[in-house]
Amino acid sequence: MKKGIAMKKGVSGLLAVLMVMSVFLAACGDKGAEDQSSQTYDPKSKLEFTWLNVLHTASPPTETIKSKIEEYTNSKITFNWVPDASKEERITTALASGELADMVTLTMMTNSSVRSSLKSGLFWDVGKYLDDYENLKKIPPEVREAASIEGVLYGVPFQKNLARAGLVIRQDWLDRLGLKVPTTLDELYEVARAFTEDDPDGNGKNDTTGFVDRSDLRYSSFKTLSSYFGTPNGWKVDESGKFTPEFDTPQYMETLKYSQKLYKNGYLSKDFAVTAKTDQQQQFAQGKAGIYTGMIDISNLRTLSQGLQKGLKLVPVNKISNGDGKYHVWSEGSGVGGLLAFPKSEVKTEAELKRLLQFVDDLIDKDVYMYMTGGIEGTHYKIEKDGAFKIIDTDLWQADVQPFSSSRPSEVTYNLKDANPEKELANELVRENNKFAVLDPTVPLDSVTANEQGTELEKIITDASFKFIMGELDEAGFKAAVENWKKSGGARITAEYEEAYKKSKK
Structure with missing residues (x-):
């Protein structure tokens, strides 16, 4: 009996020693980690x-x-x-x-x-x-x-x-049809109509359209047209700090109706909802359309068009108003x-x-x-x-260099004068966009619900917008989708942004 007690004491003593050693080693390990994390580094090391x-x-x-x-x-x-x-x-x-x-x-x-x-x-x-x-x-x-x-x-x-948003338009088609570079949404619509119905390439065939587009509301024509209508960029915030999502504003609905009219009349490519960016660019390069959304792509479009389009002339356009003479363009990420x-x-x-x-x-x-x-x-x-x-x-250049251009940490530190007048003008217009860029007020804010469900909820609005443009959903149906967004978590996102905004102002 006494022997058993002695053994237990021995084991207990051993465990105590081991525990002390483990604590000591852990402390050493933590100190080692601290030393490692705070060690100096050689900026020239391999x-x-x-x-x-x-x-x-x-x-x-x-x-x-x-x-x-x-x-x-x-x-x-x-x-x-x-x-x-x-x-x-x-x-x-x-x-x-x-x-x-x-x-x-x-x-x-x-x-x-x-x-x-x-x-x-x-x-x-x-x-x-x-x-x-x-x-x-x-x-x-x-x-x-x-x-x-x-x-x-x-x-x-x-x-x-x-803000880099803007349009690229076939200047040679405008010249052939006796049209000027559009400055309003009505004029832009007329250009899209003429590019579809008036044989802008002069081949006697009904084989062109106005807008070539892709399956992405944000980077297709829709977001840019929406900003031309004066739609808030992502969210509207009033003086009291109340937030309203862009798709719950009159301007967004105006854009939907404008885009639906383009689509219904064939002035917007019929396959836009299933078209990738590379295919969109190829369609433009092949002369199938005369209006492309993405001013910064103007050089690439010309390159892709080499050998396919004779007499190609392109013009970048950044200032389109809704008729009131004021300009708006959405800013992607506030710079x-x-x-x-x-x-x-x-x-x-x-x-x-x-x-x-x-x-x-x-x-x-x-x-x-x-x-x-x-x-x-x-x-x-x-x-x-x-x-x-x-x-x-x-x-x-395309094989060796182009893939790296989008990986530059800064596109604003240096300005190069482009030998291509079209690209140089596009660069100037991008810088000019700074004057009337519309920022998204939620960029520096956070919403837990948006983090967890934002992408999923966004699909509700994206699907409804596509369906509306293609005539598969009416205004009541779209508003029902907005209400569904709110009930599914959108209302919480709105409240969380409002709370985060108030905190940021303190």
């Missing part, structure tokens, strides 16, 4: 990392420019390219599974899965580090604020112009194109984070900016005597 990035071209880039970027930044990059057409599914799946890279390009800032992942603490808060870097410290406070969620910056903001974010699961220490931030800072240097914009001088581009930037070999 960096090997993975980058989950969005691909806006048909094929990934060759190694030519990648090797130049790696040489300049002393890095070895392994890209995981996600096609733009499938980015929503691929990125949300990666976030859910935790299968991420050291650096992740997040462009869908209104996506509920993305916002939920950011708020969950999955990514590093980089706000306190930016001022330690030569280029990153120049990111304006308003851009940092717009890119933050409840005051926390979960990645380096992609800096873009406030923020997304985030370069760093998952804590992959980037485990502060030293690693700082080295990656140095890499992003290096990308904004002019040398790397030119690699990602033009390529190698003398091979891909040249600078004309008047200082204009000109691509030498379009095919080579």
Whole structure:
């Protein structure tokens, strides 16, 4: 009996020792982690990392420019390219599974899965580090604020112009039909009619239409037309702080009716609801339509049209009023194109984070900016005597350089004069858009319900809008869809935005 008691005491003593040792080791481990996270880093050290990035071209880039970027930044990059057409599914799946890279390009800032992942603490808060870097410290406070969620910056903001929306119209078709560049929605409708019914290409066939479009309310003609009508960008907020979703306003309904009329008369491509962006561009390049939404794509449209359209002349258009002479254009993200974010699961220490931030800072240097914009001088581009930037070999540029252009952390740090007058005018109009850009008041705000259900609820409105445009839903049916949105969680989203807005004003 006494022996048993002794054994128990021995075991208890041993357990006590082990517990003390485990606590000691854990403390050492924590201290080691602290030491590791606060260790200094060498900004010039070799960096090997993975980058989950969005691909806006048909094929990934060759190694030519990648090797130049790696040489300049002393890095070895392994890209995981996600096609733009499938980015929503691929990125949300990666976030859910935790299968991420050291650096992740997040462009869908209104996506509920993305916002939920950011708020969950999955990514590093980089706000306190930016001022330690030569280029990153120049990111304006308003851009940092717009890119933050409840005051926390979960990645380096992609800096873009406030508003890039606008139209590209066939100037040669306007000239052939004796029409002027439209300045009002009524004039634009007449151009769409004429491009459909009056044989603008002169081939004697009924084979053209006005608007070529795609299955995306936000980046198709609809959002741009909506802003021309004076629709709020995402949400309207009045002086009392009351929020109203854009689709519950008279201007949104006016846009629906305008688009429905275009569609019914054949002035809007009949297959728009099932058309991808690349197909939309091809249809325009093949001369099947004369109005394209996306002013910044003007150079690409001309390139795609080479050998297909003789005498092609394009004109970018950014100022269309509803008849009152006032201009509005929606701003995508208030000058923020997304985030370069760093998952804590992959980037485990502060030293690693700082080295990656140095890499992003290096990308904004002019040398790397030119690699990602033009390529190698003398091979891909040249600078004309008047200082204009000109691509030498379009095919080579598309293969080596173009896929990198959308990955530049800043599109506003440098301005290049484009040798293509059409593109240069488009660039000027994008900058002019700053004067009448309409911002989304919810960009810096947060709603738990929107994070959890926003993308799902958005489909209710998207489906109803498409059906209305195609004549499958009347005004009462659309309003019923809005009420369904409210009952399904939209009312909570509205209330949460109102509460967040009030807090932000204190």
